[in-house]
Amino acid sequence: MTITERIKEKALELGFDLVGVTDASPVGTEQVSRLIGWLDAGYAGRMTWLHSNLEKRTDPAKLLPGAKSVIVVALNYKPAQQKTQAKTAPMGRVAQFAQYDDYHPFIKKMLRQLADFIASTTCPMQFKICVDSTPLLERALAVRAGLGMIGKNRMLVNPRIGPQIFLGEIVTNIELDPDKPLKDSCPGCGKCVAACPTGALKQDGSFDATKCISYLTIEANTDVPAELAPKIGNHLFGCAECLMACPYQQKAPTCANKGFVHHPDRAELNLNEFLNLTEEQFKIKFARSPILRPGLPHLKKIAQICIQNLSA
Template sequence: MNLTKAIKRKAIELGFDLVGITGAEPIEAGEIEYIKNWLAAGRAAGMSYMHRNFAKRTNPARILPGAKSVICVGLNYKPPPVKNPPDDNSTDYGRIANYALWEDYHPFMKKRLRALARFMNDLVGASNFTFKICVDSAPLAERALAQRAGLGFIGTNHMLINPRLGLQIFLGEIITNIELDHDSPMTNHCPDCNKCIRACPTGALGSAGTFDANKCISYLTIEHKQDIASDLAAKIGNRLFGCDECVLACPYDLNAPPCANTQLRFFPEYMRIQPGRVLAWQQTQFDRLFADSSVKRLGLERLKRNSKICLANSGTGQGARKISSSSQGTSKPE
């Protein structure tokens, strides 16, 4: 078996759902231009890190000198069916975006990509092999590279979509100096039905397919550090952390299978978090509940900010009331 085939087989054995390989050359000129204009227009909002390392973000060889190939992997995170799930518009429970109902995918994927790198090292020999593992936080245009590696196409909602597995897919990469066979980019199969645009509660996805993080609920509830302007807060509804509307509205999500990786831990209890209870939580309760979760990085204070918004939107008005920080809460979501 040749090296490329062996690496791909190992990636699937390690639990990834998708694997494809592309060259390490810069992403397309049109995409570079797009990111440049997007940043210049202020559409990255307060994500100052998006303005740094532009050369690396658009060119994998700036992350790993001498890079020849990028191995792109995808991991399906569509949740399994859950018994009696809370209503999407529940006023009792806050919503956590699907990707965060699982254990934090960053260490999960990095560990398996390290195993893949060790496998490659054994095949090619340490003296010839250099590599860099990336999952989300590295300055790298992951969706553009995944598209080029044949994992999927980029839809109007800006998500990487695989026709078989849908769009609830985490992305990760190994950039390496090893020459491997490259896959063909996937052509675009987005029918421009615009269901994603219509589903977006705030207009963050514009009619021309533009994306403005300033208005995006995912940005506001996860990344934004300050208070949230009241006109946008009113549109956040019951979303405690992240937003999935432009993903769930997409026809490609309808028949996509749920995650098949039994090692990725799912936390259905995150679907039953009561914003009113969160306001009374102590730090230790937050730390315990979210120890292995992406929510941990948000911190308790911002989760409380989001909870107040959910409460105000539910009409209970509790969010506006002063709740003593010394009042006792519960360590379990209810």
């Protein structure tokens, strides 16, 4: 067994669903112009941090000098089917990814175990662990490492386990055997575009994040524009309509990692109870949850919008 094969075997044993390897060369010029064109169009809105570190974002060797390879992993987070009960109180919806404990420390811990394994079986290595917040085009690298294809919903979609997957990477200075991108491509059925409540996704493949409910509820931290407020419906935190509509999502297996804690009671939250939470209660109730990210004052504004929409 080669070192690359042993690393892949270990990654799966640790509980990842997919693992692939790509070299640490910069992403292609097509990807760079996609990113710059998207930023120049203003689609990143208030996520101004996406404009910085462009060199690192597009070149793993700028992130870790001497980098030779990137190990890309994916964790399936599709929750098991939930029984929905009729509710009399107004309820706000929470996107599936946020019904779990925060994925960042969970995936980082597994990647650290993988890095320890590599160092103990090969030789000491230099490495950087990345999950979401590191300036790196994770989806472009995942395509290169053979983990999936980019869908019209902009997600990295794996033909077997769908789009509900988190990504993480180890950028390392050791040389590994790279994988090839999959031959599959998104068939372009457009169901994701039709399902997008705000028009953030367009048939031509463009994506305006400033209209995305995920941005408006989690990242924007500003008032929701009046014309978009009615379109949020009862999405209190995040959105996954464009993932749920995808045929690859519907046939995907559910999350098999027993250590990744799912809270089915967070799928829908009582909006009146939410509006009455104190800061202290909010922090205790959602300890270790991504729901803490935008802060209680912003989420209370979203909760008010959801209540208005439900009563309209």
